[in-house]
Amino acid sequence: MSKRRHEELKQLIRRHDHAYHVLDAPEISDYDYDQLYAELIQLEKDQPELDTSDSPTQRVGSKPLDAFVKVQHRLPMLSLQNSYSPEDLLEFDARVKKFLRREDNVEYFCEPKFDGLAIELVYERGIFVRALTRGDGIVGEDVTSNIRTIRSIPLRLHAKKPPALLEVRGEVLMFKKDFAELNEQQQENGQATFANPRNAAAGTIRQLDSRIAAGRPLRFFAYALGAAEGASFQTQEEIGRRFQEYGFPVASGHSLLARSPEEVVDFYHRIDQERHQLPFDIDGIVVKVNSLSLQEDLGLVARSPRWATAAKFKPEQAQTVVEQIQVQVGRTGALTPVAIMTPVRVGGVTVTHATLHNQEEIQRKDVRVGDTVVIQRAGDVIPEIVSVIAGKRPEDSKPFEMPAHCPACGSPVRLLEGEVVTRCVNPLCIAVLKESLKHFAGRRAMNLEKIGDRLIETLVDEKQLTRYSDFYRLRREDLLSLDRQGEKSVDNILKSAESSKKTTLGRFVFALGIRFVGETTAKHLADHFLTIDRLREASEEELLEVPEIGPKVAKAIREWFDNPVLRREIDEMIELGVEIAAPKRSTDGALSGKSFVITGTLPVKRDEARDFIEKHGGKILSGVSSKLNYLVAGDDPGSKLDKAESLGVAVISWDDLQKMV
Ligand code: IVH
Numbered sequence: 001m002s003k004r005r006h007e008e009l010k011q012l013i014r015r016h017d018h019a020y021h022v023l024d025a026p027e028i029s030d031y032d033y034d035q036l037y038a039e040l041i042q043l044e045k046d047q048p049e050l051d052t053s054d055s056p057t058q059r060v061g062s063k064p065l066d067a068f069v070k071v072q073h074r075l076p077m078l079s080l081q082n083s084y085s086p087e088d089l090l091e092f093d094a095r096v097k098k099f100l101r102r103e104d105n106v107e108y109f110c111e112p113k114f115d116g117l118a119i120e121l122v123y124e125r126g127i128f129v130r131a132l133t134r135g136d137g138i139v140g141e142d143v144t145s146n147i148r149t150i151r152s153i154p155l156r157l158h159a160k161k162p163p164a165l166l167e168v169r170g171e172v173l174m175f176k177k178d179f180a181e182l183n184e185q186q187q188e189n190g191q192a193t194f195a196n197p198r199n200a201a202a203g204t205i206r207q208l209d210s211r212i213a214a215g216r217p218l219r220f221f222a223y224a225l226g227a228a229e230g231a232s233f234q235t236q237e238e239i240g241r242r243f244q245e246y247g248f249p250v251a252s253g254h255s256l257l258a259r260s261p262e263e264v265v266d267f268y269h270r271i272d273q274e275r276h277q278l279p280f281d282i283d284g285i286v287v288k289v290n291s292l293s294l295q296e297d298l299g300l301v302a303r304s305p306r307w308a309t310a311a312k313f314k315p316e317q318a319q320t321v322v323e324q325i326q327v328q329v330g331r332t333g334a335l336t337p338v339a340i341m342t343p344v345r346v347g348g349v350t351v352t353h354a355t356l357h358n359q360e361e362i363q364r365k366d367v368r369v370g371d372t373v374v375i376q377r378a379g380d381v382i383p384e385i386v387s388v389i390a391g392k393r394p395e396d397s398k399p400f401e402m403p404a405h406c407p408a409c410g411s412p413v414r415l416l417e418g419e420v421v422t423r424c425v426n427p428l429c430i431a432v433l434k435e436s437l438k439h440f441a442g443r444r445a446m447n448l449e450k451i452g453d454r455l456i457e458t459l460v461d462e463k464q465l466t467r468y469s470d471f472y473r474l475r476r477e478d479l480l481s482l483d484r485q486g487e488k489s490v491d492n493i494l495k496s497a498e499s500s501k502k503t504t505l506g507r508f509v510f511a512l513g514i515r516f517v518g519e520t521t522a523k524h525l526a527d528h529f530l531t532i533d534r535l536r537e538a539s540e541e542e543l544l545e546v547p548e549i550g551p552k553v554a555k556a557i558r559e560w561f562d563n564p565v566l567r568r569e570i571d572e573m574i575e576l577g578v579e580i581a582a583p584k585r586s587t588d589g590a591l592s593g594k595s596f597v598i599t600g601t602l603p604v605k606r607d608e609a610r611d612f613i614e615k616h617g618g619k620i621l622s623g624v625s626s627k628l629n630y631l632v633a634g635d636d637p638g639s640k641l642d643k644a645e646s647l648g649v650a651v652i653s654w655d656d657l658q659k660m661v
Helices: 002-022 030-046 056-060 086-100 176-188 197-205 210-214 236-246 261-277 292-298 359-365 430-441 453-461 468-472 476-480 487-500 505-511 519-529 532-537 540-544 551-562 564-575 606-615 639-647 654-660
Strands: 070-072 108-114 117-124 127-133 139-141 165-174 218-229 256-258 282-289 308-312 317-329 335-346 349-355 372-378 382-388 413-415 422-424 502-504 579-581 595-599 630-633 650-652
Touching (some): 002 056, 030 056, 056 210, 086 282, 086 292, 086 308, 108 165, 108 218, 117 197, 117 218, 127 139, 165 176, 165 236, 176 197, 197 218, 218 236, 261 282, 282 292, 335 422, 349 372, 349 382, 359 382, 430 468, 468 564, 502 505, 505 519, 505 532, 505 579, 519 532, 532 564, 595 639, 606 654, 630 639, 630 654, 639 650, 650 654
Parallel strands (some): 595 630, 630 650
Antiparallel strands (some): 070 139, 108 256, 108 282, 117 127, 117 165, 165 218, 282 308, 317 335, 317 372
């Protein structure tokens, strides 16, 4: 009986993982999912004899390895010849035709060139058994335990009669927004930040401790076939389609079956235009002869196939001069050096600042004031210094050194063991206080709308703000005494303090700025404990029951709530009128059970629109698929609208949405 339930649970969770992580179209609430998952864990704990080899519980990572084992690929993993221009694509087409001795057009399957890490997944009788890196193309490293943690990778193929052997090749990468969040988290934890999503993905796969990989937001896209037994394929397009059926994410919305070289060139230009809108980094396109039998005829030259090529996009780089290196102090006391540069345009925006991450990073690149540097936009958003032009360095320049004292409060700074981030550890540091208050007041925290960063700095300098609860003690006459604050703006400040008092537990917990507790963790805590009273009394063991909370985070939360000064802060805020609502179960809103994607410019801010949908129980998805219920389209909606229309997804306006609730 329990064996049957075990199979059933594994299958259910597999289905929901696929719906959530691959299709981006969840079918049940997070809460219901967690219930299923908890039942599965309990069952496996009670009955250790159950087969867990393909169980979703195996995705959490396991004991660290001593080293990666080297394993030979059944078929070599080839590399591609790179070119940098669309003309090269025409030459490629000419070479293909010449070799095949034909004049009529050849079909090409075109895809983005993912900028991540190539991986081969091996499935035996439908079960995921191994993952290898490319290595030198002949021998790769066995990174199975890390890859198993990636939830968009099926642990069992979706197929009634799976092939005896199937090797799926593809790219492991990180989405740009996940990368930005990870870096923020790394910074908070005192760990090295990554220069770009590619490095973050590669660094994660190289970890010997798969529990680290389990906590990182890796993704996978399948694009090529390795060895196969018991399955055959005719075209590259079919490979993509069948991979999708087996449960893998593929770049389906961004691929093209081109019927002429001109269509290939058009595809190159189109993807070059669209690439900034993609959720992940790409660095070009890959063009493959569609027919596998023609691929065989074409064969190889050296280590590259004659039947495929890559055309890269020109990197968006520019040169400028570092005028200054400023050291900023963050909410956790972390000191971050930032290069202030002569403004320069890269990839359509003007760039003046680039983070230099930490001392180690600066030393590695040896960036100095006065240097001429090459910059580019990493992850297409965050500016990054790629290199220093040695020949243009002023003669009298000196290497940068991290200050020994906090630039904000003057107390000595420390480099804690095992961390690369230098910190000001003075809990009363004025910069730490200012940053904590800004975080508290932030839009996604307590949303003290009319109290911006600049005003917070002034209020701290004027001693009107010394702690969180002071936001709710601000007095009209004190505010009026500030420079440049008239009746009207003072009214607005007081009004926004008043309306911020009505909040939710998730926002409140996030606002507190507890180490390691970001927005998602705060939401999980709120869903689990429902009231601040229950949360603040929770033991470390109880905290560990909450999704995504490990020992380190549980300890940090417990320590925070054990601090008598901070406990009093909470009581005082409540006395001052802060009302903390329990999280709504997503089943009681007017939009509950419905999924939404937003595109184009709405009459309100994006965040506001998202909050509105979530508040009424709707779920926000990032991409359009046939499972999506509604596309909310504003002005200049772009390609999502076309896709929604072609899939028959309902398209509504902001007004329509308002009417629905
Ligand atoms: S197909 C013969 N498709 O490009 C190899 N490769 O230089 C056929 N890559 O290491 C590979 N996106 O990491 C293919 N859509 C895509 C790709 C892709 C990125 C990378 C892959 C490989 C490298 C080849």
